[in-house]
Amino acid sequence: MSRESAPSRRRRTRAGLLVATPLTLAALTACSGQGARFGLPEAATAEAPNVGNLWVGAWIASFVIGALVWGLIGWAVVRYRRKEGDAPAPRQTAYHLPLELLYTLVPFLIIGVLFFYTVKAQDAMIQQEEEPDTVINVIGQKWSWTFNYMEEDNPAIGTNAHVVGTVESLPDLYLPINQRVRFNLESADVIHSFWVPAFYFKLDVIPGHPNSFDATPNRLGTFDGKCAELCGEKHAMMLFTVHVVSEEEYAERVRELAANGGAGELKLEDALQAVLPTAAPEEHK
Incomplete structure (x- = not known):
C-alpha cells in the first residue's frame, strides 16, 4: 500500500483546521459558564427573552455563516492548490456576473433578516400597557x-x-x-x-x-x-x-x-x- 506524501498530508491538515476553527469556537462558547446565553446574564424579566432570543439567534447565524465561508476557503485551498506537473492556470476573467450578484445580494439578505428580528424585539421591549401594576x-x-x-x-x-x-x-x-x-x-x-x-x-x-x-x-x-x-x-x-x-x-x-x-x-x-x-x-x- 502506497504511503500518502507529506505535502498531501499537510494540505489535508490545513484544510481540516480551516473548517474546524469556527465549529470549535462555537462549541467552546456554548459550553462556557454562560451556557447557551453566549455571555448574557440570566434573564430577570418576562420581556428579556425578546432580546435574549435575538442575541442567541444572531450568534448561531454568525457561526453558520462563518463555518460556510471557512469551509469554502478550505475547500478552495485543497481543491485548487497548484501542484508540480499541473497544467498552466486557466484563463482569468475580469468579471463573473452571477458570482458578483451572489456575494452582493446574500449580505443584504442576511442584514434584512437580522433587521426584521431586531425591530420585532425592539417593539416588544418598548410596548407599554395602559395600566401598569x-x-x-x-x-x-x-x-x-x-x-x-x-x-x-x-x-x-x-x-x-x-x-x-x-x-x-x-x-x-x-x-x-x-x-x-x-x-x-x-x-x-x-x-x-x-x-x-x-x-x-x-x-x-x-x-x-x-x-x-x-x-x-x-x-x-x-x-x-x-x-x-x-x-x-x-x-x-x-x-x-x-x-x-x-x-x-x-x-x-x-x-x-x-x-x-x-x-x-x-x-x-x-x-x-x-x-x-x-x-x-x-x-x-
Whole structure:
C-alpha cells in the first residue's frame, strides 16, 4: 500500500483546521459558564427573552455563516492548490456576473433578516400597557439615582415614598415579582442611562425629555444596576442594587421608607438639592 506524501498530508491538515476553527469556537462558547446565553446574564424579566432570543439567534447565524465561508476557503485551498506537473492556470476573467450578484445580494439578505428580528424585539421591549401594576419615577442626577415609589393609590401601601442615593451611599431599588412596573425616567442635569443588565434593556435618561418603559420582574433575587452613559467625573459610581421580592416584602419596604423620612415624592428640582444641598442651582443647568 502506497504511503500518502507529506505535502498531501499537510494540505489535508490545513484544510481540516480551516473548517474546524469556527465549529470549535462555537462549541467552546456554548459550553462556557454562560451556557447557551453566549455571555448574557440570566434573564430577570418576562420581556428579556425578546432580546435574549435575538442575541442567541444572531450568534448561531454568525457561526453558520462563518463555518460556510471557512469551509469554502478550505475547500478552495485543497481543491485548487497548484501542484508540480499541473497544467498552466486557466484563463482569468475580469468579471463573473452571477458570482458578483451572489456575494452582493446574500449580505443584504442576511442584514434584512437580522433587521426584521431586531425591530420585532425592539417593539416588544418598548410596548407599554395602559395600566401598569406599579409606577416608579426614576431621577438620574450627578452622580446617583432617586427612586420614587408611586403607591399612594395602592390600598396595601397608601403612600408615596422615595430614596435618594449618593456616591457614598448607593440606593436600593425594590420591585415586586410578577408585577408590571412602569419606569418613568427623568434627568436633573446631564444625559444618563438607566441599565439593569439582567433586564436586557437600557434607556437614556435625558434632561427635558422624559422616557419610560415597562418591565415585569419574574425572578427573585438581587441584581446590579448602573448608568450606561458616560456622564461625568463620577459616572462609574452611579450604581444601584435591584431587589426583586414578594409583593408583601415590597409593600413593607415602601412603608418602611415612608416611615423613616422618605415619605412623598421627591420632585426633579429637589433631587440635586437632596444630594448636594450647598450647590448653587446654576452649577447644574
